[in-house]
Amino acid sequence: xxxxxxxxxxxxxxQRFVQLLAEHPLFHLKTLTASDRSAGRLYRDVVNWRLDxxxxxxxxxxxxxxxxxxxxxxxxxxxxxxxxxIAGKIETECAEAGIxxxxxxxxxxxxxxxxxxxxxxxxxxxxxxDVQRDRGRDGFIVTNPxxxxxxxxxxxxxxxxxxxxxxxxxxxxxxxxxxxxGIPAMTIFDNVVPYIGSEEEKMERETQKIMxxxxxxxxxxxxxxxxxxxxxxxxxxxxxxxxxxxxKEPVETIREAFMNYSPPIxxxxxxxxxxxxxxxxxxxxxPRLDRMRGNGMTVSVxxxxxxxxxxxxxxxxxxxAAGASVLNAELIHSRKYL
Numbered sequence: 080x081x082x083x084x085x086x087x088x089x090x091x092x093x094q095r096f097v098q099l100l101a102e103h104p105l106f107h108l109k110t111l112t113a114s115d116r117s118a119g120r121l122y123r124d125v126v127n128w129r130l131d132x133x134x135x136x137x138x139x140x141x142x143x144x145x146x147x148x149x150x151x152x153x154x155x156x157x158x159x160x161x162x163x164x165i166a167g168k169i170e171t172e173c174a175e176a177g178i179x180x181x182x183x184x185x186x187x188x189x190x191x192x193x194x195x196x197x198x199x200x201x202x203x204x205x206x207x208x209d210v211q212r213d214r215g216r217d218g219f220i221v222t223n224p225x226x227x228x229x230x231x232x233x234x235x236x237x238x239x240x241x242x243x244x245x246x247x248x249x250x251x252x253x254x255x256x257x258x259x260x261g262i263p264a265m266t267i268f269d270n271v272v273p274y275i276g277s278e279e280e281k282m283e284r285e286t287q288k289i290m291x292x293x294x295x296x297x298x299x300x301x302x303x304x305x306x307x308x309x310x311x312x313x314x315x316x317x318x319x320x321x322x323x324x325x326x327k328e329p330v331e332t333i334r335e336a337f338m339n340y341s342p343p344i345x346x347x348x349x350x351x352x353x354x355x356x357x358x359x360x361x362x363x364x365x366p367r368l369d370r371m372r373g374n375g376m377t378v379s380v381x382x383x384x385x386x387x388x389x390x391x392x393x394x395x396x397x398x399x400a401a402g403a404s405v406l407n408a409e410l411i412h413s414r415k416y417l
Contacts, residue, residue, distance in 0.1 A: 080105065080106065080107040081105060081106050081107065081155050081156055081412065081417055082106075082107050082109040082110075082153055082154045082155055082156075083100060083106040083107065083108060083110075083154055083155070083156045083157065083158065083408075084108075084109060084110030084111065084112065084150075084151055084154040084156075084157045084158070085097060085100065085108070085110070085111050085112070085157070085158050085160060086112050086146055086157055086158065086159045086160060086161050086166075086169065086170075087112065087113065087146070087159065087160040087161040087162070087165075088111035088112060088113055088122065088126070088143070088160070089113045089114075089117060089125060089126045089127070089143075090160055090258060090259070091129070091255060091258045091259050091396060092160040092183055092396060092400045092401050093113075093160035093401075094126065094128065094129065094130050095130065095160075095396050095397060095400060095401035095402070096158045096160055096404070096405070097111065097122075097135060097138050098130055098132055098135060098401075099349070099397075099401055099402060099405050100158070100405065101135030101137055101138050102135070102137075103348065103405070104348050105348060105408075105409060105412055106156070106405075106408070108137075108138060108141070109141075109153060109154055110141070110144055110150065110151060110153065110157075111138070111141050111143050111144065112143065112144045112145060112146040112147075112150055112151075113125065113143050113144075113146065115145055117143045118143055118145040119142065119143070120142070120143055121139060121140060121141070121142055121143070122138055122139050122140070122141045122142075122143055123136075123138075123139030123140070127259075129259060146161070146165075146169055147172075148169070148172045148173055148176050148178075151173060151176075151178055154178065155178065155179060155417060156178065156179040156180075156181065156408060156417060157173055157178055157179070157180055157181070158182075158183070158401070158404050158405070158408070159180060159181070159182040159183060159184050159404075160183055160184075160400075160401065161182075161184050162184070163184045163186045166182060166184035166186045166187075167184075167186040167187065170182055170184070170186065170187060170220055171187075171220070173218060174211070174216050174217075174218035174219055174220050175216055175217065175218065176217065176218065177217035177218045178218045179218050179219050179221075179408075179411065179416070179417060180218065180219065180220045180221070181221050181222075181223070181404045181405075181407050181408045181411070182220060182221070182222045182223070182404065183222075183223055183400050183401065183403070183404050184222070185225065185277075185281065187222055188222045188225075188285060188288075189284060189285070189288065191296075191297050192207050192210045192211050192214065192296065192297075193207060193211070193220050193221070193222060194206075194207040194208065194221050194222070195222050195223070195224055195285060195288050195289055196221055196222070196223060196289075196407050196410070197223070197224065197229060197232055197233065197289055197403070198344045198347065198350070198406055198407065198409075198410045199233065199236050199342040199343065199344055200232060200233070200235070200236055200239075200289060200290065201289055201290070201291075202343075202344055202414075203293050204289075204293055204298065205221065205410065205411060205414055205416065206293055207293070207296075207298075208221065208411075208416050210296045219416065221407055221408075221411060223400070223403035223404045223407055224281075224285045224286075224289060224403070225278070225281040225282065225285055225399075226252075226256055226318060226395040226396070226399025226400055227250050227256075227278060227281075227282055227307075227309065227318050227320065227395070227399070228281060228282050228285045228286055228289070229378075229393065229398060229399045229403055230318050230320060230378055230391055230392065230393035230395070230399060231246075231248055231282065231286065231320060231322065231391060232286055232289050232290065233354065233378040233391070233393065233398070234322065234355065234380050234389070234391035235290065236340065236342070236354065236355055237336045237337045237339075237340035237355055237357075237380075238324075238326065238333055238336050238337065238387075239290070241326045241327075241328050241332075241333070241336070242326070242327070243303055243324045243325050243326045244302065244303045244304065245303060245304055245306075245324070245325045246286070246303060246304065246305045246306070246322065246323070246324055247305075247306045247307075247322070247323040248282065248305065248306070248307050248308070248320050248321065248322050248323075249307075249308045249309075249310070249320060249321050250278075250282075250307065250308070250309045250310060250318060250319070250320040251271075251310055251312045251314070251318070251319040251320065252275060252278070252309060252310065252311050252312065252318045252319075252395065253312070253314045253315055253316050253317050253318055253366065253395050254267055254311065254312075254313065254314065254315060255315055255316050255395060255396050256275075256311075256318065256395045256396070256399075257275075257311070262311065267311060267312075267313050268313060269313070270313065271310050271311070271312050271313075272310065272311040272312075273308075273309075273310050274309070274311075275309045275310070275311055278307070278309040279307040279308065279309050282305060282307040282309070283304075283305045283306070283307055286305045287300040287301045287303075287305070288300065288301075289301075290303075314366050314367075316370055316394055316395060316396060317366025317367070317369075317370035317392055317393070317394055317395065318366075318392065318393060318395045318399060319364070319365075319366060319390065319391070319392040320390070320391050320392070321388070321389075321390055322388065322389055322390070322391060323386060323387070323388050324386075324387045324388075325387075326387040328387075330383060330384065330385050330386075330387060333383060333387050334357070334383055337355065337357035337380055337383065338357050340354075340355050340357075342355075344410065346413075347406060347409040347410060347413065348409055349374075349376060349402060349405050349406045349409055350376065350406060350409075351372070351373025351374060351376040351377045352373065353372070353373060354373070354376070354378065355377070355378050355379075355380055356372055356373075356377050356378070356379050356380070357380050357381065358379055358380065358381035359381070360381065361382065363379070364380070364381050364390060364391075364392040365392070366392060369392060370392065370393070371394065374397070375394035375396075375397030375398055375402060376394075376398045376402050376406070377393070377398070378391055378392070378393040378398060379391070379392050379393070380392075
């Protein structure tokens, strides 16, 4: 078992990490960090558990530590649920101290020698870990994309063999993406907010890195453009999006590709039987009905039409955040980087 920790364990994504790691077959959850006011107290006494799953009792007896490298001496890998403005310094310090970092934070995603990974799409980008180590870093940093970027890019996996140069996407994003206290009720109730700070830019930039190719010590961006328009809607969990791709093949060919998709990476503990599930019902996918497919790790696709136009939906705090980072760690373990 590999000893692991969670940075920022009391927040929305931090709680997901704790849930997913509490009984993990590869990782032993040893250290949880939070703010100074929580340090020195038992996790069960400081966390306001808000997930719709039972509180993992074996995590409750862990004494919360301060978020610094000195608190992480007994772990080999940390999962970062820290806010971007805090994550950069501590994640870098961890990597330089020989600790592996799987980060959900945006801080390092676009740095040239740090992989931005979705295992089903670009597992070879983990080669950038070797680049980091060649430059003197004993540990490493691996990031997962923004939650909406993951859902969109996963929908490309079955059809990436077809040529396209233009992607347009309109998202309907759940309120949990903003954290527990992120959106006042009077703002989101009976409303749609047509702006999420920096979200559109993340989708446009990150996608080109993920779908790009490893070229020596860097990533060559994907040869297509992305134009995004992001909206916050009064749904608790599950990001839904409509996509338009300029694929020339007939819709029947694209439908067959979706229905016959088999992911290239298999046998990772958190990977669902279907990473992308194609739905034939005319009114699916829907967040309330479909977000927990594959224990929240499956991206559902439907409403495929001429154009090529379709709808994609995935659980934003599981597949789009903590689950994505845990899956990355499983891939890193399978590639002998731990």
